Amino acid sequence: xxxxxxxxxxxxxxxxxxxxxxxxxxxxxxxxxxxxxxxxxxxxxxxxxxxxxxxxxxxxxxxxxxxxxxxxxxxxxxxxxxxxxxxxxxxxxxxxxxxxxxxxxxxxxxxxxxxxxxxxxxxxxxxxxxxxxxxxxxxxxxxxxxxxxxxxxxxxxxxxxxxxxxxxxxxxxxxxxxxxxxxxxxxxxxxxxxxxxxxxxxxxxxxxxxxxxxxxxxxxxxxxxxxxxxxxxxxxxxxxxxxxxxxxxxxxxxxxxxxxxxxxxxxxxxxxxxxxxxxxxxxxxxxxxxxxxxxxxxxxxxxxxxxxxxxxxxxxxxxxxxxxxxxxxxxxxxxxxxxxxxxxxxxxxxxxxxxxxxxxxxxxxxxxxxxxxxxxxxxxxxxxxxxxxxxxxxxxxxxxxxxxxxxxxxxxxxxxxxxxxxxxxxxxxxxxxxxxxxxxxxxxxxxxxxxxxxxxxxxxxxxxxxxxxxxxxxxxxxxxxxxxxxxxxxxxxxxxxxxxxxxxxx
Numbered sequence: 001x002x003x004x005x006x007x008x009x010x011x012x013x014x015x016x017x018x019x020x021x022x023x024x025x026x027x028x029x030x031x032x033x034x035x036x037x038x039x040x041x042x043x044x045x046x047x048x049x050x051x052x053x054x055x056x057x058x059x060x061x062x063x064x065x066x067x068x069x070x071x072x073x074x075x076x077x078x079x080x081x082x083x084x085x086x087x088x089x090x091x092x093x094x095x096x097x098x099x100x101x102x103x104x105x106x107x108x109x110x111x112x113x114x115x116x117x118x119x120x121x122x123x124x125x126x127x128x129x130x131x132x133x134x135x136x137x138x139x140x141x142x143x144x145x146x147x148x149x150x151x152x153x154x155x156x157x158x159x160x161x162x163x164x165x166x167x168x169x170x171x172x173x174x175x176x177x178x179x180x181x182x183x184x185x186x187x188x189x190x191x192x193x194x195x196x197x198x199x200x201x202x203x204x205x206x207x208x209x210x211x212x213x214x215x216x217x218x219x220x221x222x223x224x225x226x227x228x229x230x231x232x233x234x235x236x237x238x239x240x241x242x243x244x245x246x247x248x249x250x251x252x253x254x255x256x257x258x259x260x261x262x263x264x265x266x267x268x269x270x271x272x273x274x275x276x277x278x279x280x281x282x283x284x285x286x287x288x289x290x291x292x293x294x295x296x297x298x299x300x301x302x303x304x305x306x307x308x309x310x311x312x313x314x315x316x317x318x319x320x321x322x323x324x325x326x327x328x329x330x331x332x333x334x335x336x337x338x339x340x341x342x343x344x345x346x347x348x349x350x351x352x353x354x355x356x357x358x359x360x361x362x363x364x365x366x367x368x369x370x371x372x373x374x375x376x377x378x379x380x381x382x383x384x385x386x387x388x389x390x391x392x393x394x395x396x397x398x399x400x401x402x403x404x405x406x407x408x409x410x411x412x413x414x415x416x417x418x419x420x421x422x423x424x425x426x427x428x429x430x431x432x433x434x435x436x437x438x439x440x441x442x443x444x445x446x447x448x449x450x451x452x453x454x455x456x457x458x459x460x461x462x463x464x465x466x467x468x469x470x471x472x473x474x475x476x477x478x479x480x481x482x483x484x485x486x487x488x489x490x491x492x493x494x495x496x497x498x499x500x501x502x503x504x505x506x
Contacts, residue, residue, distance in 0.1 A: 008146050010332035011339055014184055015165070046274020051182035053084075053279055055131075056138025056314075056342035059189055061401030062283065064313030066290035068400075070226040072233050073290070075241040076402055077283050079409075082242070083249025084279065088272045091250055094424045097501045103253040103416055104360040110423040112490060113431035114365070119438050121360035123415050124253040127408050128353035129390055131252075134404035135349070136394035138342040141315050142335055152395055159391045162346050166383055181344055182278060188337020192321055192330050193285050196292055199324055211288035214295050222298040226291060237466065241406065244468035248409025251416030253352050286317075293320035314401050350383045350390075357382035406465035407445075413468035414441035418475045424501065426480075427494040433483030437475045444471030 058080075066073030100106040103124050108117030139162070140155025147154065194204045203210030218224045225231075230238060293316045297304065300323065312319060317338065321331045358379035363370050370378075397404060415438050422429040422437075444467050452459030461470045488494075 049275030050278035055345035057405040062286040079245025130408040208284035240466035240469035247413035251412030354382035414471040433479035437479035
């Protein structure tokens with residue numbers, strides 16, 4: 001069997017195992033669609049969180065951006081990992097105590113405004129769509145690799161595979177399935193890396209540390225310094241990207257929903273801790289693939305032409321395995337892990353968006369008397385509509401996987417994160433401030449593409465992938481100013497925050 005045949009065989013085997021688990025725990029009611037699942041312990045919850053987080057951006061885009069930009073790419077590692085620390089410290093316990101099921105529900109209840117809830121629902125759907133575009137690109141690249149076809153065909157077949165899975169096995173977000181998924185991803189990403197490190201003569205038991213010698217060899221033999229800071233971008237751009245990814249993590253709708261599968265606040269907190277550990281295992285590995293890829297290219301005499309390198313960046317992990325001559329079955333395992341991460345992230349995001357369409361738009365505003373069956377039908381229809389929309393954009397993706405994903409984080413960091421931060425920690429925040437904040441956040445996110453050509457300074461301070469460093473504080477200031485200038489929220493909500501959200505320790 002060649003590499004493509006092995007990839008197809010391993011991927012089909014993995015998908016079949018997920019289908020069997022999905023069929024056993026298939027969700028049949030709309031309130032479970034995208035959020036169902038039984039509690040499986042703190043470690044199990046952490047694995048579910050890590051699985052929910054692992055995506056094409058983690059397993060493909062992260063290695064690709066570090067391969068291209070070296071030290072600058074570490075902003076993604078620090079931002080995405082640090083975002084969970086921020087989430088743990090500021091929001092995890094309090095969100096669980098507040099007790100609302102989705103981001104729009106929280107906004108509607110906390111700020112007492114149907115209009116704010118509607119805006120939050122639309123923003124949550126937009127975040128899911130942007131995030132899905134990046135994942136669809138990863139799926140298309142892997143399908144193209146496996147079947148030796150063009151990217152457009154690959155992304156089309158991948159979209160059909162995702163939708164078919166959703167139709168067959170229902171909700172993919174159940175924790176049992178996500179734990180299995182994380183195990184598959186972890187093994188599929190780290191075992192080939194260990195094999196690769198051993199084949200290249202580096203410390204293979206912990207290749208996350210062993211690739212340090214490869215960095216030294218790259219600099220000594222070929223004068224390529226991966227550790228040189230701020231060689232391509234400024235310190236401001238690096239910090240802006242880190243900050244945007246951190247606060248964006250605290251505003252992602254499909255991440256926040258995971259806290260409702262645990263029975264109490266203490267377990268929610270510890271699930272995040274374990275999730276952070278499992279996430280770090282993968283994030284420590286991505287830079288090693290990037291460094292080994294650059295080293296193998298240099299040793300094979302392959303020129304690092306910027307355009308060619310950018311085209312290959314998102315699949316550098318697979319290309320590195322092929323250049324190193326790893327066994328075909330092991331390349332297949334690596335492809336299966338990357339595809340699984342992208343595949344199930346897309347499925348979870350599509351269902352999160354569909355849940356917002358069904359519950360937060362249709363049921364809350366169009367037909368409050370809708371039955372469970374009708375809401376489920378709307379959710380499934382919404383999944384198909386969102387998948388078609390994402391596919392249209394993904395046929396001509398606007399950037400690298402990591403870059404597209406960062407735009408979703410920027411939107412979340414500029415809009416949802418300030419709503420949660422002030423909604424939890426400042427009882428004076430009201431509906432007027434929330435609406436003004438969301439409008440300001442959206443404007444900050446789209447400022448560079450809309451106004452960058454006219455006002456270059458706007459693009460400098462609000463870069464499209466890193467706008468939250470200036471955007472989020474601006475939104476918070478707007479929310480505070482508008483809230484103070486308008487009537488206070490109801491006393492009942494302020495009392496609820498004091499007594500239920502902050503009034504006791506767990």
